[in-house]
Amino acid sequence: MNCFDLRLDHNNFTGGLPNISPMAAIIDLSYNSFSGSIPHSWMNLKELGVLDLWSNGLSGELPSYFSNLKQLQTMNLGENEFNGTITILISPNFQVVILRENKFEGSIPPQLFNLSYLFHLDLAHMKLSGSLPHNVYNLTHMVTFHVDLYYPTTFNLFTKGQDYMYQVNPDRRTIDLSANSLFGELPLELFQLVQVQTLNLSHNNLTGTIPLLIGDMKLMESLDFSNNKFFGTQLQSFNASSYIGNPKLCGAPLNNCTMKEENPRTATPSTKNEDDDSIKESLNLGMGVGFAAGFWGICGSLFLIRKWRHACFRFFDRVGDNLYITLMVKLNSFRRN
Known part of the structure; x- marks a missing residue:
């Protein structure tokens, strides 16, 4: 296909991805039924700035030549069946990286947090593991925000029981790493990204306390740390849904809890609740037998x-x-x- 701007989204195209002119700068094939892997011929797309393959049936590992696509700014490969690890396919000009709902595994490349122009990172609902990178977070647009040009990207998103159309916007800086198998403590460098407005780390195995530095993220509008293993206290500016599923996280807006843990070998079993339950059961049984006998x-x-x-x-x-x-x-x- 010989064109500069190829937009064939929201159709019913099937089969493998087509060969495309090396002059193409925008490729939008989202919401189709393409299958197979990304063609080797795409390595010649040196001018490619936008790649949107959202919601197809594509599979296989990401080609290594992606690291040579230096002009690539927006990469949306979400809702496919890509697998393998997220290798070093990092364009220095990335603004938007969306890989959610694929089968990627392994750790998160530290290079992803060293992209000066990045304002939207979505790696949710995959099989990623390991801890969050502790390197210097050089996400300039999430510290001192300024974006001149970007390609508008819209996709369906299901979160917190609601399905809605989500539009990627540089005015809403986003990091979504939810629904993976990440573990370890939160790096302090993460909370230096003071321009971030949406931060979702829910449904992982993250531990430790929530650093007080989170209070410096004054522009935060949506925070979700739910269903992890955090303990201690938390920022009270958000409702309980941001923190539920962390049994050892205490204080408003959550209920108070006891942080002290007893040794199960030396702990004295409490009989008060057991006695109360036994009395209630006996009373209910007696009432039932009495009613049946009288009737x-x-x-x-x-x-x-x-x-x-x-x-x-x-x-x-x-x-x-x-x-x-x-x-x-x-x-x-x-x-x-």
Whole structure:
């Protein structure tokens, strides 16, 4: 295909990815059904600045020649089946990197946090492991923000039970590393990115305390540290949903908890709750047995003994007659007055 700007998104194209002119600067094939791997011929796309392959059925490892695409600014490969590790395919001009919902594994390359122009990093819902890089975070646009040109990217995003259209915007600096297997403590360098507005580290195995430096991130609008293993206290500017799933994280907006852990070998078992539960169970059992005995004692006797049954019916008939007579007498007396 010979074109500078190739946009064939939101179609039903199938099969392998096509060969494309080396002059192409924008390739948007998102929301199709392409399959297979990225062609080797794409290594000649030296002018490529935008690559959007979101929501296809592409697979395989990322080509090593990606590291030679120096003009690449936006790379959206989300919602595919790419696998392997995220190798050093880093363009120095990256502004947007979206790899979410693939099958990548291994650690996060430290080079990703050394991109001066990056303002949107999304590596969510994959199989990444290891700790967060502790190198110097040279994400200039997340410290002193300034972006001149960028390619608008929009995709469907499901988060916190809601499905909505998400538009990548340089006015909303984002880091999303959620739903992986990351572990270890949070690097202090992360909290020097004071321009970040969305930070999602939920559903990992991160530990340690939440550094007080997070208070310097004054522009933060969306924070999600839920479902990790943090302990201590947290920033109170966000609601409980930002922190749930961390049993040892205490203080507002969460409920208080006890930080002191007992040795299970020497801990004295508490019998107070057990005694209370035992009393409640005995009381409920006694009430149930009493009700059943009373009910079947009366109804069963009436059912089995004919004399008792007839006597019961006569009794209720007399009571009904007396009530009727009393009611009519009172009513006639009221009318005469």
